[in-house]
Amino acid sequence: MEDYGSSDEDIYSSDQDSLDGLENDESDSQWGSSTGNSCKVITRESLLVAQREDLWRVTDLLSLREHHARTLLIHYRWDVERLLAVLVEKGKNCLFAEAGVPVLEEVDVDSYVSSSTVTCDICIEEVAGSEVTKMDCGHCFCNDCWTEHFIVKIKEGQSKRIRCMAHKCFAICDEAVIRQLVSKRHPDLAEKFDRFLLESYIEDNKMVKWCPSIPHCGNAIRVERDEFCEVECSCGLQFCFSCLSEAHSPCSCWMWELWTKKCQDESETVNWITVHTKPCPKCHKPVEKNGGCNLVSCICGQAFCWLCGGATGRDHTWSSISGHSCGRYKEDQEKKSERAKRDLYRYMHYHNRYKAHTDSFKQESRLRETIKEKVANLESKDSRLRDFSWVTNGLYRLFRSRRALSFSYPFAFYIFGDDLFKDEMTNAEKEIKQHLFEVQQQQLEANVEKLSKAFEEPFDDYEETHIMEMRMQVLNLSVVTDTLCKKMYECIETDLLGALQFSSHNIAPYQSKGIERATELNGGRSAKANNIIPCQKAHDQTNGGSIEFVQPSGCGTSDEIGCSSRKRTRKDSGGGFFDLNLPAELIDRN
Template identity: 40%
Template sequence: MFFRWDKEALLTKVAERDPDSVLKQAGVAVSGSCSGCSGSGPPGSSSTCQVCFTEVEPGETTTMDCGHTFCNECWRQHIKVQIGEGQARTIRCMSHKCGVVCDEEKVCTLLRSNSACTSCASTAAGSAAAGSGASGSGASSSGASGSGAGAAGAAGAGTSSGGGEADALSKYKQSLALSYVEDNSRVNFCPSVPWCGHAIQVDGDPFVEPECKCGKVFCFKCLKDPHTPCTCKMWDEWDEKIHGDSETRNWFMANTKPCPKCSKPVEKNGGCNLVMCKCGQAFCWLCGAATGTAHTWQKIEGHSCGRWKDEMDRKIDAAARNHKRYMHYFERYKLHMDSYGKEGEKRALLLKRIGEMVETGIEARDYTWLVRALDQLKVARGVLSNSYAFAYFFFGGEMYKEDFTEEDNKRNQDLFEEQQQRLEGEVERLSGLVEECSESLTIDAEARVRVINSTVSIESRIVKFFEMIETDLYGRLQSCSAQIAVYRPKRNLVA
C-alpha cells in the first residue's frame, strides 16, 4: 500500500535505490535488521512485557515480523488506538523507532481471539449467575435481586469489551479493503447519484471515460461527466462558468455601472454620458464619478474625464465582447445538451412501444437499426456539445494563446469548424430520418438503408473529428501537453 498499489513505481524505486532501504521505507521487515526482541527470554519461559512490565506466559505474547515481542493485551490496545486514529492501513510496531508495519494476519488474530474469549467469559458468567440463583432459592428477594444485578453487570462489561474488539476488527478489514480503491490510482468508485457502490478499474491510460454497470459514464480522471475533447482543466473552468456567476458579473461589467451614491447597478439606455440613478444622483457614464446635472451633449459642466475615456471604453468593449463570445458557444452547447437528453427519452419511448407491440400479439419486427441510430445520435450530441466548450477555450481564449500565431489560430479554427459543421449537418439529417421512422414504426426498406448509412457516416465523422483534434490541434501545442479520453467507437450502442 505504501506505493499506492503501483507496481511500476515500486520497481522503479527498487532499481534506483538499495532494495533493503526501499523495504524499510515501506515498513517491511528486513531479515537480519532486528537488534533484539523486546521482552524475550529463553524459549518456553515467561517474559516481561516492555510496555506494561507484567510477567506473561509465552502463549500470551505476540512477536511481529520485526522480532519485537509484547503481551497480547498491549498489542490490542495499541492496535485499537491506531485504528481509532485512522491509521488502520499502516499499524506500526510499538517498539521505539521500529517503523515496521504489523502483519495483517497477526492483527486480525489478536482482535479476533480477544473478542472470542470475552464472549466465552460473558457466557460463563451468565451460567454461573443462573446456577447461583437456582441454589439460593431460600434467599431473600432483596438478596436475589442484588445477585442478579451483579451478574447482569458482569455480562454487560464482557459484551462491551468484546464489542470493542469486534468493532475494531471490522473497521480494520474494511479499511484494508477500501485501500485498494482509495489508494489505487487505477481504481475509482462510480460517481453516480444515488451511489451504486461499484468500483471501476482501468489498465494503462487513466484518461478514459468508462461506463459503469449502473449505466453512468464518467471521466475516470476527474470523476465528472464525459467531456472529451475538452481536457479536465477546460471542463473545470467551463463548469464553473455555466454554473457559477462569472458570466453574470461579465454582463454587469459590460452593461451597467454602480451609482457612486447608493452603489446600485445602473444600465444606460441611450442618450449622452450623463446618467441619473433612481436615488437622484447624477454621474458620468465614462468614469463613474458623481457630477452635477448641468451638461451638454459634448461635456458635463465642471467635470472632465478625457484621460480615462480610452481605458474605460476598452474595458467596456472587452467585457461586452467576451460575454457575447461566451453566449455564442454556450447557446450551442446548451442546444445539443437538451437534444442529448431528448434522444435518451426517445429511445426509452421507442423500446416501450416495441414492447407493447409484442405483448399485444403483433408480429415482432427487428428495430435494432432504429435503436442503434438513436444511440448514435445521443453519442454525437454529447460530442458536439463538448466541442463548443472546447472551441471556447482553444480558439481566442487565454489558455493556449502563446502556442499559436493569429494566422495559425484562424487556420485551426476554420479546420475545426468545417468538420464540426459537417458532423452537425449529418446529425440533424439522421435526427429527421429517425423521427419519421419512429412515428409510424413501419419497415420501409429504403428508409431503413438511409438510417443505417447515416448512422455509419456519423460514426466515421466523429472518429475523423477526434483524429483532427488530437493531431492538428493538441498535437501542435508547444507550451504544455494536453491529454484527453480517446474516443471509443460504438460506445453505448448496444441495443
C-alpha cells in the first residue's frame, strides 16, 4: 500500500530526537499509577469501600436506609444511572415497588408487641407478642417461621432477594432482621448471607467481574466505561473483561468462544454440558432443565425458551414456541459433505498460522531471560552506551504485536467464513475486503518477524557502532509494527466489524502500551472518608509523609496485612480508609 510506504519512509528518515521521545514514552514507568487508567482492582478488603460510593449516592438522593438502598441497587444491577432514569420516568413509588422496597416507612412496631399473643399464620400457633417480627411491609409472623424461611432461602441461593412470606407480597425483607434471626440458630449461614450481599456488587454488576485466576486470587476488577477491554489483575493474570477468557483481541468474544471450542478436543464434560444444558442468555451459566415446561427460568431470574435458548419474557406465548426457526432444518444434505471437506482445509489454513504465531509467542517469552543476560553483559562493559531501555521496549513491542497477529487469524477465519457473516457481505465485497485485510496482516507479519530476528542476534558481542545501528533498527521496527497494528485494527473496526448490519461484534481496542493494568481502588469519597480516619492513622500519615498501604483498623489478621501491603504500594493515601466493620450509617454520622 502506498499510504503505508510513505509513512514508513518518514519514520526511517526521522532524526534521533524524535526517536528518543518515543523511547521515553515507552519507558517502564508507564505502568505506574497513571491517571488515565479506568480499571480498578477490588480486593476482599476494599469490596465494601467499592460499593459505598454507589450506596451513598442512593441513600443521599432518596434519603433511604442503607439496606433499602442495597435492595434497590441489587434490583437495578448496581446501575445507578438506570435507577435514576427509572426514578425520573416512573416516580419513586414505582421505583420502590419494582425493586420490592416497601413504600411505607416505619409503621408503628409497638402496636403488635402490646397485645399479649398473636396467631402466626404460618405455623398456626399462638405466639407471644415478643416472639414475632413485623417486616417493613406490615406482615407479621413468628420469629421461628421467619428464621426457617430465611434459612431455606439462603440455602436456595436467594440471599439477595428474600421476599416476605405473605402470598403475593413482593417486599424484600430487612437484611438486619435476617442477619439477627439467622445468626441465632445458624451463625455460619448468617455469615454466608452477608457475603452474598456484599458480593452482589460483583456478581450482579456488569462493570465488575471476578478475576478468573485459578487458584482464585480473591480479586475483582471494575471498569469505568467500556466493558470491552482487556485488563491485567494485580495477581498478574491478563484476561478479556468481557468474556473472562484469555485476552484475544482482535477476535470478538463470540469468535473466540467458537474458535476455542473448535480447537479443543471434546471432553466428556463438554459433551454432557452441550447435551443436557443450555447457557442462560443473560448470565451465560449453563442451565439444566429438571422438569416442567419449555419456559425455563435461570437462577438469575432470566426466562428463556428451552427449545432455542433465546431470552423470553414471562409472557411467553404458545405461538412464539411454534414459530421458532430453531426447529427448522437448514442445510441441504448433499451440499453439506462437499462443504465439510472445503471447510476443513480452510480451518487448517487458519489454524496452522494461528498455532505458529502462538508457538512463537511462547518461545519468545523465554527470550526475556536471554535478553536480560545480554543487557547485563552490555551494561558490565565499559562503554559510553548507558541506556538499554530500547531492548526491553522493543521486546514488549514484539510480544504485543505477536499477540495481535496470532489472534488476527481466527478473526479472519470467521469474518471471511460462510457461517457467521453469510448475509453481511456479497462475495465480491468479501473478496475486496479480504484482500485489503490480508495486505495489512502480511505487512505486520513481515515486520514482526524482522523484529523477532533482531533479538536473536548476539548483539552483546557487537561493536558499539554496530549496536547503535541495531538500536536504530529495533526502534524503527517497533514504531512500524505499532503503526501496522493500529492500521490492522482500524481496518477491522471500521471496514469489517463496523460494516456489519445484522450482528454486532465488539473487540477490545488496540492499546499501544499493551493490556491495561488495573490499579488499586482509592478509598471512596474523599471528603467523608477523611473525616473518619482514626486520629492515630492521621497522625501516622503526617509523620510518615509517604507510607505503604494503610490497613483498616480492626480488620483482618496480620497475615492479610502482610499480603495486602505486598500487593499495594501507594504514595498518596489522602483518600483514606475507614473501618469496614462499621455500618455505613455509623460512618455517615461520623
